[in-house]
Amino acid sequence: MAQAREAIASGGRAPAAASLERKFERLGLREPADFVVHLPIRYEDETRIVDIGSVMPGQTVQVEGEVLFSEVQLRPRRQLVAALSDGTGRLYLRWLHFYPNQRRQVETGRVIRVRGEVRQGYSGLEIVHPRVSVAGGPLPDSLTPVYPTTDGLTQPALHRAIARALEQADLSESLPDSMCQAFGLPSFANAIRTLHAPPAGMSVHELLERGHPAWRRIKFDELLAQQLSLALARKRRRMQRAPALTASHAELVQRLRAGLPFTLTHAQERVIGEISADLARDYPMHRLLQGDVGSGKTVVAAFAAAQAIASGHQVAIMAPTEILAEQHFTKLQTWLEPLGVNVAWLTGSLTARQRREAIEAMAAGRVDLVIGTQALIQDKVHFPQLGLVILDEQHRFGVAQRLELSRKGEEAGGEVPQVPHQLNMSATPIPRTLAMTFFADLDVSMIDELPPGRSPVITKLVSDTRRDEVLALVHREVQGGRQAYWVCPLVEESEALQLQTAVDTHAALSEALPDMRVGLMHGRMPATEKQATMDAFRAGEIQLLVATTVIEVGVDVPNACLMIIEHAERFGLAQLHQLRGRVGRGGGQSVCVLMYQGPLSQVARERLRAMYETTDGFEIARRDLEQRGPGEFLGMRQSGQELLRYADLQADAGIVEQARQAAIELMERYPEHVQRHLARWARGRQDLLRS
Template sequence: MSLPAAEPENPKREKSAPQRAMEKLGLVRDIDLALHLPYRYEDETRIVSIASLRDGDNAQVEGTVRDAQVQFRPRRQLVVRMDDVSGGLLVLRFINFYPSHQKTLAAGHRVRVRGEVRGGFFGLEMVHPTFKAVEEDTPLATALTPVYPTSAALPQAYLRKAVASGVQRADLADFIPAELVPKGMTSLRESLRFLHHPTPDVSLAELEDKSHPAWQRLKFEELLAQQLSQLQSRRERDLQRAPAFEIKAGGLQEKLLAALPFALTPAQRRVVEEIAGDLQKDVPMHRLLQGDVGSGKTVVAALSAAIAIEAGWQCALMAPTEILAEQHFRKLIGWLTPLGVGLAWLTGSRKGKARKEMLAKVASGEAKLIVGTHAVIQDEVAFARLGLAVIDEQHRFGVQQRLTLRHKLAAQSLEPHMLMMSATPIPRTLAMTLFADLDISTIDELPPGRTPIVTKVFGDSKRDAVIERIRDEVEQGRQVYWVCPLIEESEKLDLQNATATHQQLCEALPGRVVGLLHGRMPAAEKAAVMSLFSSGEMAVLVSTTVIEVGVDVPNASLMVIEHAERFGLSQLHQLRGRVGRGSVASVCVLLYTGPLSDTGKSRLKAMAETTDGFEIARRDLDIRGPGEFLGARQSGAPLLRFADLATDEHLVKTARIAAERLLDRFPQAAEKHIQRWLGGRSEYLKA
């Protein structure tokens, strides 16, 4: 029987369901199949006696079928009894079965059976075990049997054959010179063959925790490909040209600094200098500005924009939501309009004549600073001279949106400088790996006068007590946020939940304005609600929309997060950062509905224990993995499948050194290695 190939021989022939399922899993090339590794193994290399079985064992037995009956209790099922020379008896139970099952499992037939043993009403049994007909001399497997990640449309047996075929055909030559491979590692070919079919004497613990030398080679190869891609990206950008902005004494940046109603913190001054240094070079800046919630990133962006504008260029600032974009716009208008800077406001909700006027200002160069959502990069937006692009909360933009911005400016002879901002601090291992192509500036202190936030965790049964606390805060002239989760699959249900909470708070606070904000409201209505809350006329804001970034109301002193167990750790931290912005002591209440999962418990415990954004980020990496931080850099698929950033930092460092040497001395080998591991995904790493 011929083995299934990674690609159909005739592309015009309609693909089978398993082939379509393989494509969905990304198993297109032979090397994709070779790198599709088992997530566990079954030991079919030995037989144990039925008499020795215990409840909970995963085992393989061999014996003779004594009888097989189709029973109806309470539903139709096939019940088979078998024994072996040890005298033990085992029941096999099949709820779903076919005539072929009954044929193979007929009385008197010898069978080999594997599955999980459990105690049943009639003794030990296996439910839906794997089985096959055997003779007395049928040989056992000589290696552990791989179990691969798959889908319902892709049977394990089909996938095993396809992977075995892919491993045979794939080019597994070592592209990396031996001198760059850490000592003691086996070749790629040996490592892959071993991991697909390990010998039975191997330590299963070493395979499961990926500490086996074969796993170490795979991790090193993967990290090397990722480091090569990042290094290549940085070097390609170093060959590009960007406008070098001259910073003049008494220029717009100095005027803005003098006009600000507050002094910069030392950390803000430091990062402004780092950015200014980049903007004076003719190489495109590619810098990530990270700082905890409320650390003052917007003013750093404004001072950076002032440098570009003073030099005669435009600056675009993109934010992921209209609420956040409008917050930026209001602040920037207040700071820059008195200094004679023309601003444009572009969002999806701005239509008609007003939109045309804004587009004309952008195209003519009259608008020096363009603020908005992803509408800033739509086809009809033409910049006169874009010199700096600022992307706020960069991890929440789709990779395609960031690439669109770069491609949109391809017609310019000069690349714009790019400043990305994030209120989710990047843990050190992530900075060394998936953000290695960026320069990183960190604002590591909060402006003076900020009060610490106390975080309290309560079960939903304490809801009435929380509402009583809200009444107290409002009586003292303070304001309150109440956030309900919004999950796409149950948007309608969550909206009802928010509406019910809004009604409950309206009844509990007669004579007070309680607002409701949700995703289905028109943009103008949302803006009106936010305006009432910002101005202090609204006492409580119930919201389902993402208000976690940028909203700045110093008088808000209490944040209630309902169903806190549904939120990610970084998102909880962002939400908490909406309070504690004034001089009043602030509280964040996390209301949860039990029972809590282990992950839910870990999140809420972390929130109660620390308000340090970097510690939160480290714990989030431990709990959730890197996806939260990468956003669209992973383009829907994790770029690191095998390496673990929590435990493999030593390999990251080794891969970084090897990547530089490989790219310098063996550039063709480096390119082959990137193609093998990343294929077309390397562009996403560079976005």
């Protein structure tokens, strides 16, 4: 590549250049355009020298002065200490690790320039491990950028590469002049050059807080590229073919409605209608079905599946865990098999023979509906007539997994391959700003009504010092004929530790509550054992179920009205909300006890406060987005893809709205600008939007 060739021409330094190139690759820096938008994370002001007498603890400063003394001290540990004075004050310099050349740099009597962060030391103000240079040299005329880097890649190397890129790259405008004027945006070239080399005197605070007009332009461009990519994804989807599943009034659909042991809510009826209309079109549906925990999304999926099956096509439903997949299988089998629908089950826990028989039946077209986990995306799995793909808790799958399942349907086409319709379901509501930026190409359906008889769960915050009170509460509830969950703490460092915690907790509770039937369930149990445990819990044979987060989704036991979440401070907001949704499914009042161990961090305190203050899934999601960013919602944390490098969904909601307007205008009036803008900002990420 260019740098390697340059190294060869300059005397055989190709290995070093290749190594540097690999480090740039780790940061996604390949072409000059990549380096141009690799922007600083902070700046250092090396444009001025300050008086030592004016410095304060916490400041990062640059000073010049004479070394008054320099010595190696042995107590409390071996270290190099020097004192510097410029006549206005004294500043101590300290190195805990040092080399001979550093001792020579600070020999007594030398006049030096020093830069670093000031702190209060034992003898006075000091800088630990300062950067030292010869005094009197010229000062830069711009702030010094500090860039995101990787192991072994120095700031000087990045500075040189970015400086070259700014000379080589095309910095021409990707937006019409009228748009820049309408939104008050500086030109791209001016914004980029300002951020890479801010002039002396510019507010460092404004740059760091990303409130400067140059930063606003960059954030606008990034969000605009996002909106354009989504608009093009929607446009391409409309140009694809999908089977028109028109049997919305078929006998199968009517018999499903008549056979349900409950009445659908108005919200469910509305959503079923929206999905049915999508399925009848000859281009692929790409719809997101949102509904809070317990709102009845599975029955909506059943109607979509029935319409597809009545039209002569197969349906695949993929869930992130075996428990959730089993829950769907049980419900859908109960509703659809009596109507003549062949329902199959495919997970990793099946025996080799069971798995082979299921895969053969699917490939032969003898299965109408298959429900499973990631086992559905194995290479061996084929569908001759896949018309509808349903992803439950879609954000828990990686982007590649979601794409892989939808591509299974592409194998079925004739001359022009067809793409299956896709329904994504989520009990984690998507905050509005996230929906505007990352789900703008999806049609969204909302089940905003809970089934009759569901009452909000009461949430209590209890310190683990009050464990005896919690045990008494469990005893009272079980004595009253009800059941309870006891969720063990999440131990992120080790699945084995989490398992041991569950086993230990089960033993401790069995001893503390000897008159109670206590069960245990965790992710490493064999599937048959997990199934037997859940069946016993549903049947009331187990009164208290000790479990890990394996029960987070898919568990539905109406008589379980009490949940204890131990070490609740270790869980994320979305996970706490999902766990709380396992209770409150019967007619009685349910309680969720968040038992925590102090002292709490600020983030943990905010999470628990949010859970205590609201049961509204949208408010929970909004606060979760503030705390963790969009990766968890999108299922992109596993993919290694950056979502937004510079814009912030909460702080920049106004820019999001402007970018949406601009995207519509560019698509309608300036198609050549669309391609130019995406070439600079999207750079191959568009395929992620297919998922």
